[in-house]
Amino acid sequence: MGEIELSCRAYVKMHLHACLFPRCSVNGLLLSSGAPGGAVCVTDCVPLLHSHLSLAPITQLALTQVDVWCSQTQQRIVGYYQANACASDSSPTPCALKIADKISEQCSNAVLLMIDGGKMSPHDRVPPIVMYERKDSKWILKDKHTIMLRQWEETRLIANQMLDSGDHALLVDFDSHLDDITKDWTNQKVNNKILELASPANGNV
């Protein structure tokens, strides 16, 4: 189908989410601030849950709230990501497929992204992710050549830096927000940190 680009910010936050809860399955939504049609650029993500991924109420609540936030900020939900607790199995679970189906009702070229926990390491040559797209009511593997990650090296460096400095603890997912509603699931703090680290003044490419 179409091309898809994953931004540094989206990837880093997903990665940090998975690392923040290494013993849990985690999931989240992929967002785009671009116009529909043509190549999709995933510009941001919202980490959702790290417990009871398959229970309905909180997932529904989160989808609704993120939807509202997106319409307030000219973004759209274009996909879903998940990292399984059992790192040896990165195949989409029934609940992943269900949520992805729901998203594709509103967004025809939605993607389902599974983080391959077994392949995650500080020295990945390629991002440890597997992407699926919807064709004829089924989710099939997306052609690797249609997936772009500009500046993978830089993205990887930023993710590693934030893990090393413990900044991943700043990340708030929807679950944590419900435990303490003063925490911000749009993660402005983390976004700023990523920008800081990515700026040319920091010596990165």
Added chain:
Amino acid sequence: FKMRDKLRKWREDNCRNSEQIVDVGEELISDHGSKLGDDVWIIYEQVMIAALDCSRDDLAMTCLQELRKQFPDSHRVKRLSGMRLEALERYDEATKYYEAILQDDPTNTAARKRKISILKAQGKPAEAIRELNEYLEQFVGDQEAWHELSELYINEHDYGKAAFCLEELMMTNPHNHLYCEQYAEVKYTQGGLDNLELSRKYFAQALRLNNRNMRALFGLYMSASHIAASPKVGAKVKKDNIKYAAWAANQINRAYKLAGRGTKENKCSVKAVEEMLESMQITMS
């Protein structure tokens, strides 16, 4: 000794903050080991388990060796050896270790639980569930096990059985708001009018036990809204549920307004919630 007290508190609260435990524990052991007295053994155990969690096999081995020297025939220490093998993903060896313990002492619950954890780690949920059920037939009062079983069932989308486990937990822990709230979530997920009404009741119960449980508050709002919007309910039920939903919406708004004061941070979430509540109101009436 501040470090000692920290470790003790984490032990008592059963925290899994392994990186912190490793940091504090490693320093404590290497710099002040001799001054710890008998406490040192339980600290070795605590630090060893945390070290395994952080892939610090070096530190884990150090602790394990000290414990083996001091308690050569202890089942408790053997279980730690088994856990180390698990951490190294040598599951078959670990299982053999635990089976040896159980041959010696068939009532050793720790070893049985480790065996079940291995099945989970190997991605064999059906077997883990079966073994855990067998375990619970013998050890009916084990809360931790009932909760673990409910989690396994939830992951397998077997909501009926998950509900059963949570019912057991609610019976023996009637003041625990988390069990009520989880039960309500399971019922909501099962769907259908009867389950929705049950879920609403249990979200409400969770709130009675803890009026700051946001999940329960949102859950009450959503379940009551769905019931009110259902074509199958009579006028009175509809009216009652609209009232419950309105009350919940009010509470949610208040909570977010309170949270929003003073911090710019969660401006986005406050606005999102306000709009969401507004939009849902419209679909309900």
